[in-house]
Amino acid sequence: QVQLQESGPGLVKPSETLSLTCTVSGGSISSYYWSWIRQPPGKGLEWIGYIYYSGSTNYNPSLKSRVTISVDTSKNQFSLKLSSVTAADTAVYYCARGRLYFSAYYYYYMDVWGKGTTVTVSS
Amino acid sequence: EIVMTQSPATLSVSPGERATLSCRASQSVSSNLAWYQQKPGQAPRLLIYGASTRATGIPARFSGSGSGTEFTLTISSLQSEDFAVYYCQQYNNWPLFGQGTKLEIK
Numbered sequence: 001q002v003q004l005q006e007s008g009p010g011l012v013k014p015s016e017t018l019s020l021t022c023t024v025s026g027g028s029i030s031s032y033y034w035s036w037i038r039q040p041p042g043k044g045l046e047w048i049g050y051i052y053y054s055g056s057t058n059y060n061p062s063l064k065s066r067v068t069i070s071v072d073t074s075k076n077q078f079s080l081k082l083s084s085v086t087a088a089d090t091a092v093y094y095c096a097r098g099r100l101y102f103s104a105y106y107y108y109y110m111d112v113w114g115k116g117t118t119v120t121v122s123s
Numbered sequence: 124e125i126v127m128t129q130s131p132a133t134l135s136v137s138p139g140e141r142a143t144l145s146c147r148a149s150q151s152v153s154s155n156l157a158w159y160q161q162k163p164g165q166a167p168r169l170l171i172y173g174a175s176t177r178a179t180g181i182p183a184r185f186s187g188s189g190s191g192t193e194f195t196l197t198i199s200s201l202q203s204e205d206f207a208v209y210y211c212q213q214y215n216n217w218p219l220f221g222q223g224t225k226l227e228i229k
Binding site: 035037044045046047050058059060061094098099100104105106107108109110111113114115116 | 152153155157159161165166167168169172173178179210212214216217218219220221222223
């Protein structure tokens, strides 16, 4: 079955760029919308953005100016870059597989999640 | 922008009893709603999508209902493994989660 694994530095300095990669195994990255979601300590879930395997993206408006998500289909990976980080960006970061479909409205849900990786922003 | 409000923030229920969790949207989202379960230290798990369709492998004791602005997740007979935090999520140009309901043992 499909599994997702996040990887990247666990500690990032303020004002620098957070970079994470999600590796998809057990299935193809094609035909899905791949999301990044984060969860600050003790708080709820915040969607960051998604990318379609073809490269089209959609970002949370509140983070859009600092977020870039990219995909490498040859490696079955997609990546997150979040620039100019502050302590408020400290969180567990999850990657997830999403399904987007249209039936009068657009529907989107995330059916496979990685285990998450903790990123701390601190000098 | 649509706002998702879950209630109550914390729900205390005894094992074997029924739990009813609510999610309200500030404007209609049709049946565009998903529910997730999250246990401490774990990633969220998809339970329900399209307001009422159970995800693969989800037990029948979990059911979702509602459309428009009012949605409910019902767990018919609580098992010990069901005590967790539950999030609703809608999609209107981008995914948005509710703030969560913590289901605890009474």
